[in-house]
Amino acid sequence: AQKVTQAQTEISVVEKEDVTLDCVYETRDTTYYLFWYKQPPSGELVFLIRRNSFDEQNEISGRYSWNFQKSTSSFNFTITASQVVDSAVYFCALSEFQGAQKLVFGQGTRLTINP
Amino acid sequence: DSGVTQTPKHLITATGQRVTLRCSPRSGDLSVYWYQQSLDQGLQFLIQYYNGEERAKGNILERFSAQQFPDLHSELNLSSLELGDSALYFCASSASTGVSYGYTFGSGTRLTVV
Numbered sequence A: 001a002q003k004v005t006q007a008q009t010e011i012s013v014v015e016k017e018d019v020t021l022d023c024v025y026e027t028r029d030t031t032y033y034l035f036w037y038k039q040p041p042s043g044e045l046v047f048l049i050r051r052n053s054f055d056e057q058n059e060i061s062g063r064y065s066w067n068f069q070k071s072t073s074s075f076n077f078t079i080t081a082s083q084v085v086d087s088a089v090y091f092c093a094l095s096e097f098q099g100a101q102k103l104v105f106g107q108g109t110r111l112t113i114n115p
Numbered sequence B: 001d002s003g004v005t006q007t008p009k010h011l012i013t014a015t016g017q018r019v020t021l022r023c024s025p026r027s028g029d030l031s032v033y034w035y036q037q038s039l040d041q042g043l044q045f046l047i048q049y050y051n052g053e054e055r056a057k058g059n060i061l062e063r064f065s066a067q068q069f070p071d072l073h074s075e076l077n078l079s080s081l082e083l084g085d086s087a088l089y090f091c092a093s094s095a096s097t098g099v100s101y102g103y104t105f106g107s108g109t110r111l112t113v114v
Helices: none
Strands: A003-005 A010-014 A019-021 A024-026 A032-039 A046-052 A059-061 A064-069 A074-079 A088-096 A103-105 A109-114 B005-007 B010-013 B019-024 B031-038 B042-050 B053-057 B064-068 B074-078 B087-094 B109-113
Touching (some): A046 A059, A046 A074, A103 B042, B031 B074, B042 B074
Antiparallel strands (some): B042 B053, B087 B109
């Protein structure tokens, strides 16, 4: 069975601090996809990144970076120099490659950036 | 605008009632997925349709049903509503049968059962 664990329920930091959101996953598949989504107070799900299981390169996009480590089944997300607009709930998700390819979401981490 | 349209955005109804949520997928996408986000259960997969046929079922209650029409829009029907059905319901679409072809979420329908 597939499972995603985001152990940090809530994180609160002061603006300009760096913050890392943890994501640990479980799957028996050798091929799978990992995602991060942002859910701002308005409620929509904003896609941030998709990574397949064969691509372990870390990725950087502006202030955002992702660290994928298959050895520890982790896909962590770091925001550098956080801003108030980064305040949201962040979800990590896992999808199988075969079959329906539904997303299995973690419980989410509520990130609050204080000015 | 993600290209996936969900209507209505908000819905308030009483226990025991029936409602229909509508989803129009992104142009060209054949697959529609429904997800429920509740305080108790988090974000959960409900059901998937591909080109009019049911492809996969998740934690969908028997009181809930869905269908995908020939024009590819989908409807999620929720009946005998209970307070616990209050949630944000998301629709997502993809070009084929899954995430390898891209996966786009609509903005959701917030259902409140009173």
